[in-house]
Amino acid sequence: MAEQEVLLEVRDLCKNFKVRSRKIGESAQLLHALSHVNLKVYRGETLGVIGESGCGKSTLGRCIVGLHTPSSGQLVFEGKPLNFKAGGGQGKALRRKIQMIFQDPYSSLDPRKTCGKIVEEPMIIHKTVTDSAQRQERVRELMSVVGLDAQHVHRFPHEFSGGQRQRINIARALSLNPDLLVCDEPVSALDVSIQAQVLNLFGRLQEEFGLTYVFISHDLSVIKHISDRIAIMYLGQVVELCGAEGIYDNPLHPYTRALLSAVPPSSPFEEKKTIELKGDIPSPIGDQVGCPLASRCPHCTDRCRQECPSLKEQEPGHQVACFLYES
Amino acid sequence: MDELILEVNNLKTYFFLASGVAKAVDGVSFQLHKGETLGVVGESGSGKSVMSKCVIRLLEKVGRIVEGEIKFEGRDVLSFSEKELMAYRGQDVSMIFQDPMTSLDPVFRVGDQMMENLRIHRGLDKAEARKVAIEALRSVGIPNPEARFEAYPFELSGGMCQRVIIAMALCCNAKVIVADEPTTALDVTVQAQVLRLLKNLQKETGMALMLITHNLGVVWDMCDRVMVMYAGKIVEMASVKDLYGSPMHPYTWGLLDSMPSLSTERKTALKTIAGTPPDLRLTGKCCNFYNRCPYAQTICTECVPELKELAPGHLVACHRQNGVERLEREEGSDRG
Amino acid sequence: MEEKVLNGSISKEAQAAMIRKERTANNAWHKFCRNKSAVVGLIIISLMILMGVLAPVLSPHDPNQINVLQTYLPPFSEGHILGTDDLGRDLLSRLLYGARMSIVVAIGATVLGGVVGILLGLISGYAGGVVDAVIMRIMDGMFAFPFILLSILLVTILGSGVFNVILAIGIGNVPRFARVVRSKVMVTKNEEFCNAERILGASSLRIMFSHILPNTVSEVVVYATLCVGSAIISEASLSFLGLGILIPTPSWGNILRGGRGCLTTAPHIATISGLLIFIAVIGFNLVGDGIRDVMDPKMKK
Numbered sequence: 002m003a004e005q006e007v008l009l010e011v012r013d014l015c016k017n018f019k020v021r022s023r024k025i026g027e028s029a030q031l032l033h034a035l036s037h038v039n040l041k042v043y044r045g046e047t048l049g050v051i052g053e054s055g056c057g058k059s060t061l062g063r064c065i066v067g068l069h070t071p072s073s074g075q076l077v078f079e080g081k082p083l084n085f086k087a088g089g090g091q092g093k094a095l096r097r098k099i100q101m102i103f104q105d106p107y108s109s110l111d112p113r114k115t116c117g118k119i120v121e122e123p124m125i126i127h128k129t130v131t132d133s134a135q136r137q138e139r140v141r142e143l144m145s146v147v148g149l150d151a152q153h154v155h156r157f158p159h160e161f162s163g164g165q166r167q168r169i170n171i172a173r174a175l176s177l178n179p180d181l182l183v184c185d186e187p188v189s190a191l192d193v194s195i196q197a198q199v200l201n202l203f204g205r206l207q208e209e210f211g212l213t214y215v216f217i218s219h220d221l222s223v224i225k226h227i228s229d230r231i232a233i234m235y236l237g238q239v240v241e242l243c244g245a246e247g248i249y250d251n252p253l254h255p256y257t258r259a260l261l262s263a264v265p266p267s268s269p270f271e272e273k274k275t276i277e278l279k280g281d282i283p284s285p286i287g288d289q290v291g292c293p294l295a296s297r298c299p300h301c302t303d304r305c306r307q308e309c310p311s312l313k314e315q316e317p318g319h320q321v322a323c324f325l326y327e328s
Numbered sequence: 329m330d331e332l333i334l335e336v337n338n339l340k341t342y343f344f345l346a347s348g349v350a351k352a353v354d355g356v357s358f359q360l361h362k363g364e365t366l367g368v369v370g371e372s373g374s375g376k377s378v379m380s381k382c383v384i385r386l387l388e389k390v391g392r393i394v395e396g397e398i399k400f401e402g403r404d405v406l407s408f409s410e411k412e413l414m415a416y417r418g419q420d421v422s423m424i425f426q427d428p429m430t431s432l433d434p435v436f437r438v439g440d441q442m443m444e445n446l447r448i449h450r451g452l453d454k455a456e457a458r459k460v461a462i463e464a465l466r467s468v469g470i471p472n473p474e475a476r477f478e479a480y481p482f483e484l485s486g487g488m489c490q491r492v493i494i495a496m497a498l499c500c501n502a503k504v505i506v507a508d509e510p511t512t513a514l515d516v517t518v519q520a521q522v523l524r525l526l527k528n529l530q531k532e533t534g535m536a537l538m539l540i541t542h543n544l545g546v547v548w549d550m551c552d553r554v555m556v557m558y559a560g561k562i563v564e565m566a567s568v569k570d571l572y573g574s575p576m577h578p579y580t581w582g583l584l585d586s587m588p589s590l591s592t593e594r595k596t597a598l599k600t601i602a603g604t605p606p607d608l609r610l611t612g613k614c615c616n617f618y619n620r621c622p623y624a625q626t627i628c629t630e631c632v633p634e635l636k637e638l639a640p641g642h643l644v645a646c647h648r649q650n651g652v653e654r655l656e657r658e659e660g661s662d663r664g
Numbered sequence: 665m666e667e668k669v670l671n672g673s674i675s676k677e678a679q680a681a682m683i684r685k686e687r688t689a690n691n692a693w694h695k696f697c698r699n700k701s702a703v704v705g706l707i708i709i710s711l712m713i714l715m716g717v718l719a720p721v722l723s724p725h726d727p728n729q730i731n732v733l734q735t736y737l738p739p740f741s742e743g744h745i746l747g748t749d750d751l752g753r754d755l756l757s758r759l760l761y762g763a764r765m766s767i768v769v770a771i772g773a774t775v776l777g778g779v780v781g782i783l784l785g786l787i788s789g790y791a792g793g794v795v796d797a798v799i800m801r802i803m804d805g806m807f808a809f810p811f812i813l814l815s816i817l818l819v820t821i822l823g824s825g826v827f828n829v830i831l832a833i834g835i836g837n838v839p840r841f842a843r844v845v846r847s848k849v850m851v852t853k854n855e856e857f858c859n860a861e862r863i864l865g866a867s868s869l870r871i872m873f874s875h876i877l878p879n880t881v882s883e884v885v886v887y888a889t890l891c892v893g894s895a896i897i898s899e900a901s902l903s904f905l906g907l908g909i910l911i912p913t914p915s916w917g918n919i920l921r922g923g924r925g926c927l928t929t930a931p932h933i934a935t936i937s938g939l940l941i942f943i944a945v946i947g948f949n950l951v952g953d954g955i956r957d958v959m960d961p962k963m964k965k
Contacts, residue, residue: 053515054486066863096865109856113878123864160683162604163372173864192371192605193542197586197598204597219516226588227595245594263520265545267589269568273549275520280471281485346698347689348682606674607682613673629672 005043008181008213009065009083014038014074016060020286032286034060036237038074039312042181047207047214049228049245051221053260055282057237058217062183065215066101078181097127100174104186106166110158116169117154120144123176143172146209148202164195171202175210183215188223200227221264225249230318233257236285236293239312243319253321255298292324300325333536334360334383334421334504339396341375341382348609352378352391354560357635360504365530365537367551367568369544369583373605374557376540380506383538384423385413400504418449422497426509428489432481439477442496449500464495468525487518491525498529508540523550544587548572553641556580559606559616562635566642576644578621581657615647623648623655695958702954708947716764723757728912736930747932749922755933758914759940765826765915766944769908770895772830774888777837782877782884785842789849790872800846803839811836812901819907829908833898837891844887848880882959886952893948900941916941 016035035057042048050058063069065076067085076083078095085092103109110119120140124130130139141151147168158166167187174182184203188196200223206212218224224231224245231248233241233256241254252258255276262276278297292298292305304324312320313327341353353375360366370376381387383398385405398405400420408416417423425431433441439461446457458477465473468491481489490510497505507526511519527550530537539550547554548568555565556577564577575581582601592598603620615621618628627647635645648655688694696702715722724743731752739747739755746755788799806814818832852858853876861871896916902908903917904924911918916937923933 053517068859068863093865096863099863101860101863103856103860105856109860111857111861111875111879113881114875122861122866126865126867126870156683160687164604170860173860177864194371194582194586194601195604197588197600200588201597201600204595221516222588222590222592225590225594226592226598229595249590259517261590263517264590265519265523265543265549267545267548267591269548269572271548275524277521278517281488345689346694347686607679609682610674610678616674618672619674619676 005046007041008044008079009040009042009215010077011038011040011042011061011065012075012077014061014064014076015072016057016064016069017072030286033237033289034285035064035071036289036309037311038234038237038239040232040239040242042213042215044180044213045207045211046229047216047227049224049231050215050217050234051219051224051231051260052234053219053282055236055285056234058234059185060237061234062101062185062215062217065181065183066099093127097129097177098180100177100179100182102167102170102174102182102184102187104189106163106170106190107158109170110166112158115155115157116144116149116161119158119169120172120176123173127177129177139176140172143176144168146175146206147172148198162195164191164199167191167199168202171199171206175206178210179212181213181215183217185217186219187216189218189220196223203227221260233260236282236289238293238309238322240294240322241320242312243316247316247319251316251319253315253319253326254323255300255325256294292322330362332359333362333401334538335397335399336379336383337397337399339379339382339398340394341378341387341391342394343388343391343608345390345609350608351560351612352608353382354612355396356557356560356562357396358555358562358565360536360538362503362536363530363534364553365539365551367547367554368538368540368557369542369547369554370540370557371542371605373559373608375560376557377508379557380423380508380538380540383506384417384421386417386423415449418445419500420502421504421506422500422502424490424493424497424505424507424510426512428486428493428513429481431493432489434481436480437477438479438481438484438492442477442492442499445496446499460499461495464499465492467498468492468495468529469521470495485518486514487522490514490522494522494525494529498533501533502535504536504538506538506540509542510539511546512541512543519546526550544584545589556583559611560608561616561632561645562643563617563645564643565635566639570639570642574639574642575657576638576642576649576655577646578623578648578655579617582620615645692958696954699954699957701950702957705947705950705952705954708943709951712763712944712947713767715760716767719757719760719764723754723760725754725757727753727757727761727914729753736926738930739932739936746936747930749919749930749933750926755919755936758919759916759937762914762916762919762937763940765909765913766896766899766917766941769826769830769833769899769915770892773833773837773895773898774891776830776834777891778841778884778888780834781838781841782845782880784838785845786849786872786877786880788842789846790853790868790876792850796846799842803842806836806839811898812905815898815902816905816907819902824907824910826909826913829899829902832902833895836898837895840891841884841887844883845880848883849876852876852879882955886956886959889948889952889955893945893952896941896944896948 014035015037017031017033019029020032021029038061050061052058060069064071085095117140120143121136124136124139130136140154144151149165149168188199191199207214216227228245230244232239235256241257248257252261259276259278262274266273280297283296291307292309295301295305310322310324312322314320315326337357339353339356343350343352356379368376382393393406400416405416442461443457446452446460452460462473462477465476470476470488470491511522514522523546526537541547551568553567554571555562556579558579564580575584585599586601588598601620606616614630615628615633618624633645633647633650635643636650638644638649734748734752735750737744737748739745741747744754749755784799788796814836815832818835819828822828822831858871858875861875899908899915900917900920903915904921906921908917909915919937920934923937927934
């Protein structure tokens with residue numbers, strides 16, 4: 002396989018939030034949303050990011066698009082440090098290359114603007130198309146690309162269904178011809194049949210425009226279907242990273258195994274044995290010592306409680322952060 | 329299955345809006361037996377949530393049950409007095425909603441809310457109620473129930489809150505639990521725990537469970553029978569094994585095909601149902617699915633298909649399937 | 665399978681027609697008209713505005729024409745349907761011209777207070793931090809000052825007259841508008857669509873004025889209608905105290921003042937002018953309530 006170009010590299014990314022303590026007198030603590038995340042995203046691929054609530058996948062997505070500033074670590078895009086605030090128009094140029102699709106189709110569109118104005122706006126902001134008539138033409142083009150009726154340019158968001166609003170979101174993001182699209186649970190709020198339509202749309206657009214996706218979701222079936230590689234996150238860290246087939250054929254990390262076993266069966270004839278992790282997810286607030294899964298893992302050892310394992314390659318293209326696999 | 333506990337006949341619930349009448353539930357009939365789990369599958373606008381609210385009679389003001397009957401243990405629910413309704417809702421039938429965080433009153437402690445229920449419905453005094461409540465919390469797998477008893481809802485996670493609500497349903501010895509997407513807002517591992525809890529409890533107490541969901545995987549896991557709803561009507565009803573093995577309604581086929589499962593081939597286009605669900609103000613005059621159905625014919629635009637038993641225990645509402653030539657399902661994704 | 669185009673009750677055309685129907689049925693005007701009390705309020709306001717606008721046409725007499733022979737005439741007197749005041753001036757004409765004054769002052773003060781208040785609220789809510797704290801403390805200071813004292817102070821410094829009265833009442837409105845707008849801005853700026861705009865590269869200015877400000881319209885409009893109502897009372901209070909509109913220019917407030925001294929001999933002056941103020945304020949309040957009911961957040965399906 003030819004060496005793929007690395008479009009985005011996440012190096013040792015950490016993101017902490019200050020949490021005011023409830024008791025008076027106690028100083029503020031840190032919520033460790035992301036801890037030492039290392040990832041590479043190759044051009045043209047779909048990197049799926051999966052995890053449960055509190056794992057940091059949304060925070061990761063927001064750091065990539067610049068909604069959060071990393072506490073430490075670096076984001077490198079096309080070989081250069083990612084800095085949206087860079088002067089000389091460079092910051093703004095970066096905005097054209099990286100866009101985001103949000104989870105909630107209802108709140109991600111300005112309720113007071115028509116569909117046409119929403120899709121048109123990025124072109125106005127970045128002055129990519131200065132002629133008004135040409136802009137209108139491009140808006141209609143984008144709407145038909147995402148499967149919307151071009152006659153509906155004058156409708157307001159509340160006159161569209163959830164699936165259609167997500168299409169408007171996608172049309173808006175596409176208007177700048179981005180390279181990288183961060184999709185934060187874009188189909189989670191949609192009905193199943195609409196979800197399938199939108200997933201197909203994502204696939205089609207990737208082929209047509211050569212897009213790269215970082216696809217965040219909590220639904221394993223969706224992630225497996227759409228991703229080339231998958232990163233599994235738990236409590237702010239990436240615990241396993243490999244190709245989509247590999248995760249399901251050969252999950253290595255205990256958390257991955259538990260997660261897979263918890264997925265509802267795909268037929269009434271399937272007998273599933275759930276691997277249960279005892280206890281609850283530990284708190285991300287305060288110092289994090291040892292492996293994030295330590296308190297719940299059936300294979301926990303003393304070393305796991307004291308040291309935190311880092312991602313190491315076990316097989317070609319398959320990385321795991323677990324002491325079970327370290328000799 | 330054993331005796332009938334809940335029966336719904338030709339239920340019609342309409343919403344009277346300024347722009348027209350939305351037929352949210354348009355002639356739904358089904359039966360629920362003791363110890364049985366009935367799955368209700370559908371997407372937005374199918375009427376599944378409205379129907380579940382009708383069973384417990386918690387409908388919004390703008391909606392009205394215009395026709396039909398609901399019978400619980402043979403008694404007519406729709407003609408209950410206020411007092412009977414209170415007993416019905418608290419003791420006989422319990423409801424679990426989708427969002428666990430908003431189902432509990434945020435300004436009262438969890439224990440107080442549970443005790444309130446017990447004292448009203450079972451007439452227990454404070455000390456007894458507290459004992460029963462803590463036992464119930466323990467039986468739903470909440471660690472350290474005495475501490476959780478004193479907690480406020482915001483101190484508990486989503487999964488924990490759902491367990492508390494299930495415990496509340498248990499305490500009052502509910503005979504039927506209506507669960508409207510109880511695990512949709514929960515993580516997948518927590519979902520597995522909560523569903524297993526429900527299953528175990530059902531085995532122990534013999535209660536009936538009506539499980540409303542859009543996730544077919546949950547249906548395969550939990551349900552005995554399942555009904556598929558679309559635009560206010562039931563389009564197919566069968567045992568879970570029959571629905572999986574030989575689904576007959578084109579909408580069911582579409583639904584099954586649109587769901588990526590772990591065994592679906594990656595990176596292929598999913599077979600989708602074209603179009604979007606119809607506006608409920610326009611439905612009811614013909615087959616509600618015709619505009620998205622690849623097999624529709626003129627008859628489908630003219631009259632409403634009736635729900636007919638096309639195989640033992642397997643009901644389908646489709647003109648084509650009812651006709652001379654049965655439709656064959658096109659093979660979509662892998663059906664391993 | 666071939667795509668057959670079938671016509672039935674749920675066809676595409678039917679669905680589009682339903683959306684159009686919903687648009688009209690749910691548009692603001694229709695919703696407003698379904699609310700009876702709001703319509704009553706609207707009628708009251710319209711009548712008041714008509715009174716003011718058509719004052720020159722409707723007044724039977726010159727409002728400032730003094731006639732010492734016909735002072736304190738009761739209502740239904742010859743030639744003076746509402747009677748006369750202490751200087752023999754026709755009450756009806758004075759009330760009609762007074763309506764004009766009340767409207768001008770009330771709307772002027774609301775607009776002035778509104779523009780400044782909205783701007784401050786927008787900046788304060790969006791910027792947050794120190795800017796927000798400073799602006800809000802100033803607003804708190806203005807709130808703490810009893811309105812009447814503030815108006816008296818301003819009128820004493822600036823002098824009486826229409827413009828100064830508008831200024832005095834308007835300044836009192838600034839912190840109220842600022843607060844209303846600020847709370848809505850603080851909520852809106854964290855909505856996903858504002859995040860989306862930031863990611864698209866929109867400048868803060870653009871987000872503030874093009875996206876957040878239009879979304880505060882409903883709150884502002886409701887508040888403004890209520891504000892106009894209270895401004896009428898404020899103007900009446902100031903004129904009543906002798907600080908607002910000075911005679912001979914008629915305003916409902918100074919007519920009320922004039923009628924105070926002769927409540928037993930000529931109660932009609934104070935009663936009628938007081939009643940008009942009362943009804944006008946109710947009218948604005950009803951309309952404000954009606955608009956608030958209409959401006960539901962866009963319903964989620």
